Amino acid sequence: MKASFFPGCSLEGTAREYGESIDVVSSFLGIKLEELPGWTCCGASAAHCINEFLSVSLPARNLLLAEKLKHDLVTPCAACFSRLKAAEKALTKESKEIDASTPFRGEIKVLHLLEFFSREDLIEIIKDQVKRPLSNLKVVSYYGCLIVRPPQITDAKNWEDPQALDNLISLMGGESIFWPYKTECCGGSLLLTNLDIVRRLIGRILDMAREAEADCIVTACPLCLANLDTRQEEIGKAKGITYNLPVFYFTELLGLALGLKGTQRWFRRHLTDPRPLLKAKQLM
Amino acid sequence: METKLISLPVTVNRDTRFRDLVVEALGEAIFSCYQCCKCSAGCPVAFVMDLLPHQVIRSVLLLQREKALSSRTIWICASCETCTTRCPNEIDIAKVMDVLRQIQVESGTEAKEPKVPIFHRTFLNTIKKFGRIHELSLLTNFLRQSGGISDTIKSGEWKNDLRLGIKMFLRGKLKLLPPSKKGVEELRKLFDQAKEHKKS
Incomplete structure (x- = not known):
């Protein structure tokens, strides 16, 4: 199984453990994710706010590179996914913003990594290979915004109540808890400019996870994880609460459940240390 | 009997360019807004907005250019796409915010939340320079451009x-x-082309 891989900019930095766990898990599952040669930034949250042309042409460049290689383009980042999908839609309906000579034939698909890992054949392999079931681990799935919204761009089916992460958690033997904040916004794009707003949004999400009696949160987006993981202490302090809610990339939990090597190194990179919880649940 | 069409002289007493730009970007759906407030009710950042999303739509329809462009709302909007997803009239409200931000930036006036467009500009400049985002460069350049260092010292943050x-x-x-600056030359061309695609 082969796909082109668009890692996005944060995988070498703040989301390093996401990249590391993707490598280990995908090679175990026999998936070849080949990094798109010469990829450049998709423009993320910035381009569409101030420059319409760049908001399409930056991701479009990568899409065209990928089409030459004839494999579907998989990305682990919600923002990259959203921009690549927006470009896909714009190129297929001949947007006036894009050079009309740009030949995009729409022969490859853009997939978020979560979608890719939810393919039926992969689900079967994962089900067979679980070595260490996540027994008694109560998990809320956090999808955030751009993996699912707007459905006209993402082609998501259950945008108000997505299931892919929940399904994977159940598959791994964990307890997937329903909560109403699966797709609530964490304020990602405002992190560096309006920290007070972001703190309030994160605080609401953490409060809801507590109320749902979750042990931890699972996500599929670098910015969601950075926001939810790194600021628990300061937000909790202001409210007189200790959250201590580890936040995982779904690929880290897959690595754990499949009994793969390297999980320790990933978990060490988190600011809200997941190891005490995993030890208490006898998963480490 | 032959029907005769009478053409009446049209009196244009209002400059509709502002609204036309929005309509051009997302179609005529915006005219169907019946102010149900579903966008505002579901907006996660409504609590800090000076103009709620449904009010932004109305201000566009009423040609209240200054009101819309000088709002805090257009910069506080987190682009979470909840409004667009839920609008019963299929108005791409998040796109309206984008178009308003783009018009505001091109107008050359100061934004109500000046740090946000500075951040976006710094972000794009980082891409132009390296081809990809280098988080540390983005952070330090943004702090320098926005006066963020003195702010964070003052607030004790x-x-x-x-x-x-x-x-x-x-x-x-x-x-x-x-x-390693891969693809930077090609990106420069896109940035040059972008200059020719201004709104106004």
């Missing part, structure tokens, strides 16, 4: 920021060296 930075560094989450 610097202690927290520094602590967070050190923690991230110790966990190997801060990549120090910038990327």
Whole structure:
């Protein structure tokens, strides 16, 4: 199984453990994710706010590179996914913003990594290979915004109540808890400019996870994880609460459940240390 | 009997260019807004907005250019796409915010939340320079451009920021060296072309 891989900019930095766990898990599952040669930034949250042309042409460049290689383009980042999908839609309906000579034939698909890992054949392999079931681990799935919204761009089916992460958690033997904040916004794009707003949004999400009696949160987006993981202490302090809610990339939990090597190194990179919880649940 | 069409002289007493730009970007759906407020009710940042999303739509329809462009709302909007997703009349409200931001930036006036467009500009400049985002360069350039360093000292936030930075560094989450400038030449061309695609 082969796909082109668009890692996005944060995988070498703040989301390093996401990249590391993707490598280990995908090679175990026999998936070849080949990094798109010469990829450049998709423009993320910035381009569409101030420059319409760049908001399409930056991701479009990568899409065209990928089409030459004839494999579907998989990305682990919600923002990259959203921009690549927006470009896909714009190129297929001949947007006036894009050079009309740009030949995009729409022969490859853009997939978020979560979608890719939810393919039926992969689900079967994962089900067979679980070595260490996540027994008694109560998990809320956090999808955030751009993996699912707007459905006209993402082609998501259950945008108000997505299931892919929940399904994977159940598959791994964990307890997937329903909560109403699966797709609530964490304020990602405002992190560096309006920290007070972001703190309030994160605080609401953490409060809801507590109320749902979750042990931890699972996500599929670098910015969601950075926001939810790194600021628990300061937000909790202001409210007189200790959250201590580890936040995982779904690929880290897959690595754990499949009994793969390297999980320790990933978990060490988190600011809200997941190891005490995993030890208490006898998963480490 | 033959029907005769009478053409009446049209009196244009209002400049509709502002609204036309929005309609051009997302079609005529915006005219069907019946102010049900579903966008505002579901908006996660409505609590800090000076103009609620449904009011932004109305201000566009009423040609209230200044009201819309000088709002805090267009910059506080987190682009979470909840409004667009839920609008019963299929109005792409998040796109309206984008178009308004783009018009505001091109107008050359100061934004109500000046740090946000500075951040976006710094972000795009980082891409132009390296081809990809180098988080540390983005952060330091943004702090320099926005006067963020003195702000964080004044508010006392610097202690927290520094602590967070050190923690991230110790966990190997801060990549120090910038990327290798792949594809930068090609991107320069796109940035040049972008200049020719202005709204106004």
